[in-house]
Amino acid sequence: MQTLGNLINNEAVAGRSERHSTVYNPATGEPRLYVSLSSADETREAIAAAQAAFEGWSKTPPLVRARVMFRFKALLEERRDDVARLISLEHGKVFSDAQGEVTRGLEVVEFACGIPHLLKGEFSPNVGRDIDSNSLMQPLGVCVGITPFNFPVMVPLWMLPVAIACGNTFVLKPSEKDPSATMLLGELLAEAGLPAGVLNIVNGDKEAVDVLLTDERVQSVSFVGSTPIAEYIYSTASAHGKRCQALGGAKNHMVIMPDADPQQVVGSLMGAAYGSAGERCMAISVAVCVGDEVADNLVEMLKGEISQMRTGPGTGVEPEPHMGPLVTREHQQKVSGYIDLGVEEGATLVCDGRGLTVEGYENGFYVGPTLFDRVTPQMRIYKEEIFGPVLAVVRVNTFDEALKLVNDHEFGNGTSIFTRDGDTARQYEEEVKVGMVGVNVPIPVPMAFHCFGGWKRSIFGPLNMHGPDGVRFFTRMKTVTRRWPTGIRAGADFSMPTMK
Ligand code: NAD
Numbered sequence: 001m002q003t004l005g006n007l008i009n010n011e012a013v014a015g016r017s018e019r020h021s022t023v024y025n026p027a028t029g030e031p032r033l034y035v036s037l038s039s040a041d042e043t044r045e046a047i048a049a050a051q052a053a054f055e056g057w058s059k060t061p062p063l064v065r066a067r068v069m070f071r072f073k074a075l076l077e078e079r080r081d082d083v084a085r086l087i088s089l090e091h092g093k094v095f096s097d098a099q100g101e102v103t104r105g106l107e108v109v110e111f112a113c114g115i116p117h118l119l120k121g122e123f124s125p126n127v128g129r130d131i132d133s134n135s136l137m138q139p140l141g142v143c144v145g146i147t148p149f150n151f152p153v154m155v156p157l158w159m160l161p162v163a164i165a166c167g168n169t170f171v172l173k174p175s176e177k178d179p180s181a182t183m184l185l186g187e188l189l190a191e192a193g194l195p196a197g198v199l200n201i202v203n204g205d206k207e208a209v210d211v212l213l214t215d216e217r218v219q220s221v222s223f224v225g226s227t228p229i230a231e232y233i234y235s236t237a238s239a240h241g242k243r244c245q246a247l248g249g250a251k252n253h254m255v256i257m258p259d260a261d262p263q264q265v266v267g268s269l270m271g272a273a274y275g276s277a278g279e280r281c282m283a284i285s286v287a288v289c290v291g292d293e294v295a296d297n298l299v300e301m302l303k304g305e306i307s308q309m310r311t312g313p314g315t316g317v318e319p320e321p322h323m324g325p326l327v328t329r330e331h332q333q334k335v336s337g338y339i340d341l342g343v344e345e346g347a348t349l350v351c352d353g354r355g356l357t358v359e360g361y362e363n364g365f366y367v368g369p370t371l372f373d374r375v376t377p378q379m380r381i382y383k384e385e386i387f388g389p390v391l392a393v394v395r396v397n398t399f400d401e402a403l404k405l406v407n408d409h410e411f412g413n414g415t416s417i418f419t420r421d422g423d424t425a426r427q428y429e430e431e432v433k434v435g436m437v438g439v440n441v442p443i444p445v446p447m448a449f450h451c452f453g454g455w456k457r458s459i460f461g462p463l464n465m466h467g468p469d470g471v472r473f474f475t476r477m478k479t480v481t482r483r484w485p486t487g488i489r490a491g492a493d494f495s496m497p498t499m500k
Contacts, residue, residue: 003034004179006042007201009049010190016042021176021205026092026325027313029363035179038204043171043211046200050142050169051217053197058139058167060195062116065165069113071192072161076106079188083181087152088314090178092324092365093276095315104445105157108466111448112161118471119166128497131483137475139167140219140243144212146233148225149175149327150279150387152182158452159222162470164189164198168219172201173212177327179203213237220473222465223247224281226385227411227457234460245461245473247453249385250413253286254442255402255428258294260418264440266301268418272442273391274309274369277323281458282414282436282443285386286375287393288402295395299350299373302391306351306369312358325365326388332365335388339370342381342390348373353389377405385411399424407433412455416442435459 004023005015015036025032038046057065076083084098091098123134145159152175160170174182186201202208212218213236221237223230227248237244254272256265272284289295312321326332336354343349353368367388375382375392382392396402406415416438417428425439435454438444446452446467453464463473 001031001033003036004183004203005036006038006046006203007183007186007199008046009196009200010194011196015203023090023176023178023180024328024365025089026327026365027089027315027361029329029361029365032090033180035176035203037176038202038208040207040211043202043204043208044215046171046202047142047212047215047217049197049200050171053169053195054139054141057164057169057195057198060167062119062165062167065167066113066115068189068193069109069115069161069165072189072194073106073109073113075188075192076102076109076185079184080106083153083184085315086181086184087178088324090180091149091152091279092314092327093279094320094322094324096320097276098314101151101154105154107448108157109161111466112165115165119475127481131481133479133481136478136480137166137471138478140474140476141168142218143168143170143220143474144218144222145170145172146209146212146221146223146225147172147174147182149177150276150281152178153185155224156182156185158224158465158470160199162466163222163474164194166471166474168474169198170200171212171218172199173204173208174201176203176205209233210236213242214240216240218242220244221246222473224465230460231457243461243473245453245463245465246459247281247465248458248460249387249411250281250283250454250458251286251383251385251409251411252282252284252414252416253288253406253409254284254415255288255399255406255417256290256294256298257399257417257419257421257424258291259420260294260440261420262297262301265298265418266305268416268440268442269298269302269391270305270309272416274323274389277326277367278389279327279387280443282445284416284442285391286382287391288405289393289395290399290402291397292395295373295393299371299393302371303350306371309369311356311366311368313361313364323369323389326367327365329365331388332367335367335386335390338381338384338386338388338390339367342372342375342379342392345379345381347375347379347381347392377408383410399427403428403431407431410456411458413458414438414444414454416440416444435464
């Protein structure tokens with residue numbers, strides 16, 4: 001079986017460490033390839049390549065850097081289906097969903113194409129007599145990205161186009177579970193004319209990550225993954241003097257008011273809960289029904305819809321299934337374990353996805369769509385992120401109870417409210433302690449020119465991904481206050497300078 005190595009200085013480099021991990025095709029359960037787990041020395045070589053490229057790249061005019069992004073955008077559009085096929089093959093999500101992932105990543109590349117405009121900075125003439133002031137947004141140096149399995153293309157593209165367009169160089173450490181599509185991004189950037197060393201991809205696990213978090217040449221760390229690791233990344237990177245944005249896990253609630261349109265709710269909820277087998281950080285995993293009538297009706301309608309769902313391989317089957325397998329056998333077992341737990345905890349299991357076998361794909365890592373009713377806030381299946389196709393219905397009596405429930409949860413990534421009442425929606429927007437809010441929109445993922453990020457334990461660090469925050473994160477501000485000789489001719493001033 002092939003072993004995937006690293007991409008250093010635009011060249012594929014074989015891994016030298018003795019360690020590797022296996023990448024599976026989750027649809028069949030078969031091993032697909034090995035990925036080399038880089039040693040500390042190999043990781044340092046990637047940092048060295050990025051460090052060497054920084055001087056030249058940071059001095060390249062933003063317009064020229066943007067042109068590389070334009071060429072990358074064209075190549076990514078051309079090769080969109082190849083990239084999507086690789087995502088589907090190793091992650092398991094269905095092909096049309098993988099195409100959507102590539103599109104959402106492409107949008108950040110489009111945003112980065114506008115970098116000359118985004119780096120213009122600020123200018124204030126005459127801040128004092130004959131004195132002007134302006135800000136420069138300068139690149140940081142070597143930036144690092146560490147990314148999760150669930151979006152092997154979109155999440156790296158939240159970071160690296162902005163970082164690179166700002167004039168930084170980059171070391172990316174993709175998920176070891178599905179690295180091939182991420183590696184293809186590196187090849188396309190090289191083809192687009194990105195100079196050697198500006199992007200380096202190093203495959204690996206904790207050994208590589210720990211070097212990236214502590215090496216003094218690294219200036220910033222962008223991370224997306226689970227909350228315990230995000231917290232570790234943030235505290236370690238910060239303790240080593242790096243700026244850090246670390247996005248963590250989620251438990252996203254959809255509040256359903258009695259006046260909501262039931263058809264719209266059910267259609268939205270099915271996609272939001274079960275799309276990508278629930279392996280999305282913005283998936284809805286809790287439906288909060290205001291009133292028993294809303295809940296009874298919703299559960300009945302969901303039962304009907306779930307019975308029509310097709311679960312199967314992400315590619316190669318017509319018509320395309322609605323949902324693919326989970327990423328690994330361990331994850332399949334973990335999600336099934338949570339379903340066992342929900343039953344033990346006393347929730348009502350309405351639809352059970354355990355033990356699902358797909359004909360012709362009996363060894364795939366499948367769990368079918370699962371629905372629990374009468375879940376309570378004390379249960380672990382409510383409190384913890386399951387990250388699978390498991391939807392919990394929680395019943396409350398009032399809007400205030402629903403709002404409190406969402407606000408009391410430790411995570412605050414995304415949420416949505418379904419209602420016809422503008423006043424209710426407005427109060428929800430104002431008072432909910434969650435970073436991304438949808439009103440009659442189930443998965444409110446912000447566009448590339450806005451910022452993506454949650455609240456509470458869904459994020460560590462002050463700046464979100466892409467949009468204005470992305471540019472802020474990947475640049476250092478320098479403010480210049482300038483006076484030309486006319487002022488100096490007036491003679492030295494020994495008192496504290498004030499604006500006269
Ligand atoms: P993960 O935390 O297991 O892994 C993420 C990255 O960290 C990977 O590159 C992995 O190799 C590395 N890593 C894992 N353990 C490590 C350790 N002990 N030390 C150093 N590095 C380590 O996450 P995952 O399972 O790949 O992804 C799923 C998680 O990501 C879910 O919790 C999901 O909610 C979250 N996620 C969040 C967002 C968001 O925007 N908030 C987006 C996507 C995914």
